[in-house]
Amino acid sequence: ATRFPPAGSAAAKTTTDDATPRPSTPQKSHRIEELKKIMILLSRRHVLLALALGASASPGAVVRAESALASGGAECAASRRLSLDGLDPSDDDEADPPYVPPRELVGGRVVDADDGREDMKYAETYGCCSLRSASGASSSSSSSGGGAADGECTAEYDLKPALLGRVPQMSTPQALEVLTSAAEAWNGGSGAWPQMSLAERIASIETFLEELKKVREEAVKVLMWEIGKNRKDAEAEFDRTVGFVYQIIDVLRSPAEDEYNSEWRSVGSTRAFVRRGPLGVVLCLGPYNYPLNETYATLIPALLMGNVVIMKIPTVGGLVHMLTMDAFAKALPPGTINFISGSGRATMPPLMETGKVDGLAFIGGSNAADDLIRKHPEPHRLKTFLQLEAKNMAIFLPDLFEGAAGTDDARVARAVGEAVTGALSYNGQRCTALKILFAPASRASEVAERVARTVDGLRVGLPWQKFDSPEGDNGDAPLYANITPLPNQKRVAYMRKLIDDATAKGARVLNRDGGTVIGGEGSTLMIPAVLYPVTPDMDVYEEEQFGPIVPIAPYDDLRTVLAYGREGKYGQQVSLFTGSGGSQAQELVDAFSTVFGKVNINSQCGRSPDSLPFSGRRSSAMGVMSVTEALREFSVPTVVSYKEGGDNELIAKAIQGQSKFMASL
Numbered sequence: 001a002t003r004f005p006p007a008g009s010a011a012a013k014t015t016t017d018d019a020t021p022r023p024s025t026p027q028k029s030h031r032i033e034e035l036k037k038i039m040i041l042l043s044r045r046h047v048l049l050a051l052a053l054g055a056s057a058s059p060g061a062v063v064r065a066e067s068a069l070a071s072g073g074a075e076c077a078a079s080r081r082l083s084l085d086g087l088d089p090s091d092d093d094e095a096d097p098p099y100v101p102p103r104e105l106v107g108g109r110v111v112d113a114d115d116g117r118e119d120m121k122y123a124e125t126y127g128c129c130s131l132r133s134a135s136g137a138s139s140s141s142s143s144s145g146g147g148a149a150d151g152e153c154t155a156e157y158d159l160k161p162a163l164l165g166r167v168p169q170m171s172t173p174q175a176l177e178v179l180t181s182a183a184e185a186w187n188g189g190s191g192a193w194p195q196m197s198l199a200e201r202i203a204s205i206e207t208f209l210e211e212l213k214k215v216r217e218e219a220v221k222v223l224m225w226e227i228g229k230n231r232k233d234a235e236a237e238f239d240r241t242v243g244f245v246y247q248i249i250d251v252l253r254s255p256a257e258d259e260y261n262s263e264w265r266s267v268g269s270t271r272a273f274v275r276r277g278p279l280g281v282v283l284c285l286g287p288y289n290y291p292l293n294e295t296y297a298t299l300i301p302a303l304l305m306g307n308v309v310i311m312k313i314p315t316v317g318g319l320v321h322m323l324t325m326d327a328f329a330k331a332l333p334p335g336t337i338n339f340i341s342g343s344g345r346a347t348m349p350p351l352m353e354t355g356k357v358d359g360l361a362f363i364g365g366s367n368a369a370d371d372l373i374r375k376h377p378e379p380h381r382l383k384t385f386l387q388l389e390a391k392n393m394a395i396f397l398p399d400l401f402e403g404a405a406g407t408d409d410a411r412v413a414r415a416v417g418e419a420v421t422g423a424l425s426y427n428g429q430r431c432t433a434l435k436i437l438f439a440p441a442s443r444a445s446e447v448a449e450r451v452a453r454t455v456d457g458l459r460v461g462l463p464w465q466k467f468d469s470p471e472g473d474n475g476d477a478p479l480y481a482n483i484t485p486l487p488n489q490k491r492v493a494y495m496r497k498l499i500d501d502a503t504a505k506g507a508r509v510l511n512r513d514g515g516t517v518i519g520g521e522g523s524t525l526m527i528p529a530v531l532y533p534v535t536p537d538m539d540v541y542e543e544e545q546f547g548p549i550v551p552i553a554p555y556d557d558l559r560t561v562l563a564y565g566r567e568g569k570y571g572q573q574v575s576l577f578t579g580s581g582g583s584q585a586q587e588l589v590d591a592f593s594t595v596f597g598k599v600n601i602n603s604q605c606g607r608s609p610d611s612l613p614f615s616g617r618r619s620s621a622m623g624v625m626s627v628t629e630a631l632r633e634f635s636v637p638t639v640v641s642y643k644e645g646g647d648n649e650l651i652a653k654a655i656q657g658q659s660k661f662m663a664s665l
Helices: 010-017 028-041 044-054 059-071 172-189 198-213 216-227 231-253 293-304 325-331 344-353 366-374 410-428 444-456 489-504 558-567 583-592 629-633 648-658
Strands: 103-106 109-112 121-133 156-169 265-267 270-278 281-285 308-312 337-340 359-363 383-387 392-396 434-440 529-532 549-555 573-577 598-601 635-643
Touching (some): 103 337, 109 325, 121 216, 156 216, 172 281, 172 308, 172 337, 172 344, 198 231, 198 293, 198 325, 216 231, 231 293, 231 629, 270 648, 293 308, 293 359, 308 344, 337 344, 344 366, 359 366, 366 383, 392 410, 392 558, 410 434, 410 444, 434 558, 444 549, 489 529, 489 549, 549 558, 558 583, 573 583, 583 598, 629 635, 635 648
Parallel strands (some): 281 308, 281 359, 308 337, 392 434, 392 573, 573 598
Antiparallel strands (some): 103 109, 121 156, 270 635
């Protein structure tokens, strides 16, 4: 019963309407019997709910209801409200939503909406979550951090979207004006920024970083509220972004990097000076899930190499970029960086169709990337860097269980814990997340049950909500929610669609209240769903869920997982969990070395450390991201040379002494 949304709610419609086509209508008597079974298992207070939904529930919804009854869901989940133990919204500063006013960066000057163009339109941006005390809810609380004991609810609240800001919605002509500004700043390579020395550009970016640090707390709060990132992860994203840029600067200044600290070299009778130079105007489109870290991993290297940049502010996760405009304006020459916000369809294709974009840094979906690239009149000269989807799998090898005392073996426990972290960190909204787990058929049900129990232990709550450690040993370090609200209802609807499709085809939701949205009808706080057994006919077997769903698939032999890797659409990463590193692990490492960009042994997938190449194959990536490789992605080796003999050496050194391009760091 806890899986059912309130009758007539938008969530209820999603659950029933998004299901796969139903099989032929069963006999009326059979449906009555099924309703009786549900009613018998329900308490009287839920009978009307069962009657209201039972007649129209999809097969997937019925299966999830049966799973809920088996797991004994609590009444707090049934009421679909959020229990915020120990959190008093009236006393918590972080429970007050931030507000980011609309702004533009025009000609190197930040313009607020009140001083902006009269023809500009604005769109309101909402995020999680304003709290509203649920009527009739108990005010009791406990230290469990979101649970309920003995069927009693703690203090409950409904969640509703909070207005966080307004974002300019540029039209096609307005976007083309931005491109004109960027093209003028580039000026065929003779603009102020591309003609600066590398040392001068580094100094400018360092100034930018110092200004950016001043808005750290504002940025962290916006990340929490707009995209549901918990405080710890929001702080980590900001700090990692700043650290990534400093690492890039260290690479540029390193004497070992002769691409940036060049010296004359001899190649036969030729003397050559090689240094990397810019591409031109680079268009950067970043994702919503890591709007700072992922976007800056392309944007900053492009700037340091002398390119002029146009950044498309994402529709979701874009407010944090509004906070960076002042820092950019203070540090960089006018027109060096330009922002475009609004509809991607209205703004991006027209820019590409002009042919004035020289490089594309795109992090998102492969279909959108393909469509955008095709708009360029000369795509052969468009330098592209793409980080796209992934369906990373975790493979539990048979030797992991050899010698184990059932599922209590510490080795298996570590593997399961690592896999759950890899699957559900930031609600599974990472391209590097583990999107499907494969386990040997003989042990798959044990693995699935252990995964479900581990997921049951995760903390579900708001991004700023603090929890006490069950052991009370976390000291002064607060614990934050592992699972937080999704960014919008569209993501919730897609999760429900995948869950209903899988359960209609035989999978079960194993964990308590899996797939349930708590916090009222306007909430997007979804409890993760552990699905088992997942089979090839289910959508979630192939599709990237990019959310809080953990599919577990049994396999009979290694040919199944080998085929999944070789024949799949994506090729980013894979995780192998092995107890001995024997022949099977070796076989998979060798086979997957030509399929994926990274093979992880007994660990989750991930991008870090940033000094290592982050790559992929097929529809997962084009280009390599790291503190060294990103610089190469947005630059071209440029050679200055002369033939030995005569006065050429003196002439070359005289030129070098005056050249900004050839200036030493």
